[in-house]
Amino acid sequence: MFRNKKILLLLLFCNIWLSCNAKFKLQHIVEHVNRANVSWEAGINHFSTSNYKNIVGTWGHQQNDKMIDIIGHKEDNHDANGFNGFPENFDARNHWFECVSISHIWNQGNCAADWAISVTSAINDRICVKSKKNITAFYSPQKVLSCCDDCGDGCNGGYSGAAWNYWTKRGLVTGGDYGSNEGCQPWLIPPCNHTVLDERRTSYMCGKYKSETPKCNLNCYNPNYSKPFLKDISKGVRIERYCPGMIRKELMKHGPTTAIMRVYEDFLTYRSGVYRHVTGKLLGQITVKVIGWGVYRGVQYWLAANSWGTSWGDKGFFKIRRGYNDCLFEDYFISGTPIL
Numbered sequence: 404m405f406r407n408k409k410i411l412l413l414l415l416f417c418n419i420w421l422s423c424n425a426k427f428k429l430q431h432i433v434e435h436v437n438r439a440n441v442s443w444e445a446g447i448n449h450f451s452t453s454n455y456k457n458i459v460g461t462w463g464h465q466q467n468d469k470m471i472d473i474i475g476h477k478e479d480n481h482d483a484n485g486f487n488g489f490p491e492n493f494d495a496r497n498h499w500f501e502c503v504s505i506s507h508i509w510n511q512g513n514c515a516a517d518w519a520i521s522v523t524s525a526i527n528d529r530i531c532v533k534s535k536k537n538i539t540a541f542y543s544p545q546k547v548l549s550c551c552d553d554c555g556d557g558c559n560g561g562y563s564g565a566a567w568n569y570w571t572k573r574g575l576v577t578g579g580d581y582g583s584n585e586g587c588q589p590w591l592i593p594p595c596n597h598t599v600l601d602e603r604r605t606s607y608m609c610g611k612y613k614s615e616t617p618k619c620n621l622n623c624y625n626p627n628y629s630k631p632f633l634k635d636i637s638k639g640v641r642i643e644r645y646c647p648g649m650i651r652k653e654l655m656k657h658g659p660t661t662a663i664m665r666v667y668e669d670f671l672t673y674r675s676g677v678y679r680h681v682t683g684k685l686l687g688q689i690t691v692k693v694i695g696w697g698v699y700r701g702v703q704y705w706l707a708a709n710s711w712g713t714s715w716g717d718k719g720f721f722k723i724r725r726g727y728n729d730c731l732f733e734d735y736f737i738s739g740t741p742i743l
Contacts, residue, residue, distance in 0.1 A: 432669050436681050442702045442724070443676030445669065457613060458711060459666050459687035460515025460560035464735070489651050492697035494706060495528065495659050502531035504541055505659060505694060508719030509580070510594035510712035514558035514614040519547040520710040521690040522566040522737075523575060525659045528692075530637060530741045532658035538743070542637065543578025545588045550619035557616025558592070563661055563690040567642045567737055574636035576623070587623035587635045594712060638742050645736040647728075651696060653738055659694045660738040662707065664723070665730040673716050677704040679724045693736065696725060705732065 429447060436445035496506045504527040509520045523544040530538050548557050551569040555561025579585025581593055592614050623632045645653055645660070654660055668683025677699050695706035704722040713719040723732055 429668070429672055432683050433672050436669055436672065439681050441676075441679060441681055442700060443678045443722075444674045445672040446674040447672065455666075455671065455686050457513040457515055457558075458511065458517070459689055460558075461518045461663055461688040461690045462555055462560050462562050463688075464562070464564060489655065489696075493651070493655055493695045494697070495654070495694040498655075499528075499532055499536065499658065501536040501539065502528055502658075503539055504528050504531060507541070508708060508713050509544070509590070509710045511710045512581070512592040512595045512614055514548075514592045514616070515560045516544060516548050516558060516592065517689040517691070517710050518555065518561040518563040519544040519551075519566055521661050521692045521708070522563050522570070523547055524708065524710075525661050525692045526567075526570055526575060526637075526639065526739065526741065528694075529639075529658040529739070530743070533741050534743055540577045541579045541586060542575045543586060543588045543590055545578055545590055545617065546573075546576055546619075549617050550621070558614050559616070563663060564642075564644075564735075564737060567639075567661075567739055570639045570739065571642060572638075574638040576632065576635045576637070577628075577630075578625070584625055584627050587625060587628050587630065587632060588620070589625055591617045639739040640742060642737065642739040645738065647726075647733040647736070650693070650736040650738075653736075654693065654695070657738065657740070659692050659708075660736050661690050662693050662705070662732055662737075663688055663690050663735040664732045667730070670730075673721055675717050677702045677722045677724050679727070679729045694720075697722075 433445040433447055436443070499505060504524065507524070509524060511517060511520055523542055527542040530542065547554065547566050547569055550573070551561070551566060554565040554569060576588050577586030578588040578590060581590045583589050621632060623630070623635065650660060666686045666689050667680050668686060669681050670678065689709070691710075692708040693705055694708055697704055697706060699722060703725040705725050706720065706722055708720050709716060711719065723729055728734065
C-alpha cells in the first residue's frame with residue numbers, strides 16, 4: 404500500500420511538473436509573439452504539449468481524396484494578387500445572418516474531432532444557404548465521427564476529405580450541442596474550456612479527461628425528437644477541391660467551405676488579429692471552416708471558425724494571413740452541394 408501511495412504521489416508530481424513546464428513554455432511563446440511586431444496578439448491558454456493531441460485531429464490526405472474534382476490550378480492564384488472581382492471584405496455571418504449555424508462555434512471537448520465538426524458545420528451552412536434560409540436546423544457531427552469507417556479513428560483523428568465524401572454516400576442527421584436535446588443526434592462529447600480561467604465552472608479544463616469515441620448509432624437517440632432517422636438524413640453531391648483563386652467566388656455564392664492547416668504551438672495562444680506562424684514546433688493539422696475574408700490594418704486575411712469553443716481565440720473565430728499560404732492554409736479548400 405505504501406508503494407502504491409508513492410507511485411501515486413510520483414505521478415501527481417510529474418503531472419504538476421509537466422503542466423507548469425508547459426505553461427512556462429507557452430508564456431515564453433506569448434512574450435515572443437507580442438514583441439515580434441506582428442499583426443496578431445497572443446495570450447495564455449490552457450494548452451500544453453501533453454494534451455494537444457486531444458484537439459489536433461486532421462490526418463494527411465487519403466488516396467480517395469484524388470476522386471475529389473480540383474477546380475482551377477494551384478498556381479492560378481488570382482486571390483493572392485488581389486483579383487478585383489470581389490469585395491474587399493466578406494463575412495458569411497453578416498451576408499446570411501438568418502443562417503444561425505454560420506455563427507455557431509462547436510466545442511469538440513477532449514476529442515480530436517475537428518475533421519468531422521468543421522466539415523459538418525460547413526455542410527450545415529450550405530444547406531441553409533441553398534434552402535434560401537428556410538432550413539435552419541443544426542446538423543450533428545456525431546454520425547460522421549462515430550459511423551464513418553473510412554474517415555479515420557473518431558476522437559483519435561481522421562480525414563476531412565473522407566468526411567465530405569461520407570456525406571454524399573451516407574448523409575448527415577440533425578443534432579445540436581452536447582446536452583441540448585436538439586435534433587436527431589445531439590453531440591455526445593462533453594465540452595471543455597480552452598483557457599486557463601473558467602470562473603463560472605461551466606466546463607472542465609481541456610486535457611484533464613480523454614474522451615472515447617461514442618459507438619455508431621443509426622437511430623435518433625434524442626427522445627424529444629419525433630422525426631424518423633431515415634427521413635432526417637441529408638445528402639450532398641459534387642465534392643470539389645478549390646484553388647485559392649476560385650474559392651472566394653464559391654464561398655460568396657454558396658456558403659462556407661473547409662480548409663486544412665498546420666498547427667504550431669503559437670497558434671494555441673492566438674487571441675486576436677491576423678495570425679501567421681512566428682515560433683513554436685509543429686503539432687499536427689486541423690480542419691477549420693472558412694467563412695470569409697478581409698483586410699485588417701493593411702494585411703489581407705481569411706476568416707475562419709475553429710471548433711475549440713468560444714473561450715479560445717476571438718470567441719472561437721480567427722483570422723489568418725491570406726496570399727502567403729501560411730500553415731499551408733490555401734492548399735486544401737473543399738466544398739460540396741446539398742441535395743434538398
